[in-house]
Amino acid sequence: MNSWLILLNIAIGSLIGGFTNHVAIRMLFRPLRPWYIGNWRVPFTPGLIPSRRDEIARQMGRLVAEHLLTAEGVKRAITQGDMEKTLVYWLQDVSGKWMAEERTLRQLVRAAVPQVLDENGRWSESLRAPVARHWHSFVQRLLARHEDKQLRELLSDSGVQRLEASSGAFSELLLTRVRDYLHSPQGHQTLQTMVRSLLGGGGGMFGGFVGMFLGDDKVIGKLLPHLDELLQGKELHGRLEQFIRQEIDKLLDKRVGEVVAWIGAEQVEEWTDALFAKLEDQSLRLLDEPLSKLTQPIREPLLNEAIPRLARWLLDTVERNAERVFSSLPVSEIVTRQVEGFPIERIEQMVLGISGKEFRMITILGFVLGGMIGLVQGLLSMWLG
Structure with a gap:
């Protein structure tokens, strides 16, 4: 119990x-x-x-x-x-996958924001119109901001030197083109016209007398060697180079406002439209390129140089x-x-x-x-x- x-x-x-x-x-x-x-x-x-x-x-x-x-x-x-290494690895992985894409920019744009392209595959007017307005406004502001500056001030010293140094090459090229033209059939025809005008219309009695004994071909045959010698001579080359350099200096001393006024507002507007159209066509061509091709030139620098610096900058900022x-x-x-x-x-x-x-x-x-x-x-x- x-x-x-x-x-x-x-x-x-x-x-x-x-x-x-x-x-x-x-x-x-x-x-x-x-x-x-x-x-x-x-x-x-x-x-x-x-x-x-x-x-x-x-x-x-x-x-x-x-x-x-x-x-x-x-x-x-x-x-x-190891946060920096982890961040670098993650950024490289994401960027590498993105840059290896075989899809084109057009495909990505259509998937992300289809409304920016119209049915013809061009930029839609809702996007193009404001961009065009901003482009024209940017050009006008740029010209207005620099209208009192000389063209020389807008170029670097090395750019001015290269432009002035190009006068010699330009004069030589110009004389060479003139010689090539004179030896061409069109040049011969031009010389014949000038000789006939000289001997027949404006030569007087002497011109008529010379024309009786010398034909056009003989006159041109006598004239071309002298013209070649003149065009190949250093004196003409030097004078032409000096003239071109003087004109370049005059142009560089002009103010932007003067150049724009000389060109004309309508011509500037036309050039602005033409440049915008060229940029638009170039952007549309880029849309049809795969990302892997577009990013190929920057792939190695981006992965091996830019991303590590970006990761370091981000962590330093934090x-x-x-x-x-x-x-x-x-x-x-x-x-x-x-x-x-x-x-x-x-x-x-x-x-x-x-x-x-x-x-x-x-x-x-x-x-x-x-x-x-x-x-x-x-x-x-x-x-x-």
């Missing part, structure tokens, strides 16, 4: 210990809302975490802002970790501005709002998923301790009985 009493005490104590521990664990999260009997609220409802949810959110926000997500921590992660960013960023308030809006059920699942094994051990420990207390009570009952 005494043995059965001891076993009963052990069983009752074990059940009480395990059940109370299990209830205590559950009361951390449940019930989610307060229970009422009439106007009287049942004690310990809601559970500990739901009832202290606002305080927990504020404490977690303060913890994250003051100890976890700090400017010093970010700087330390940047300087001590490190320099970390204090200012974190001082203006309400980390504590953000974390507080996030925790306040987080469902209690998800918090319970998360905690149980992390500490479920330990909670089960606590429940088992309650059974064991309850059984041990029941055993002690049974033994004391027998000893005092």
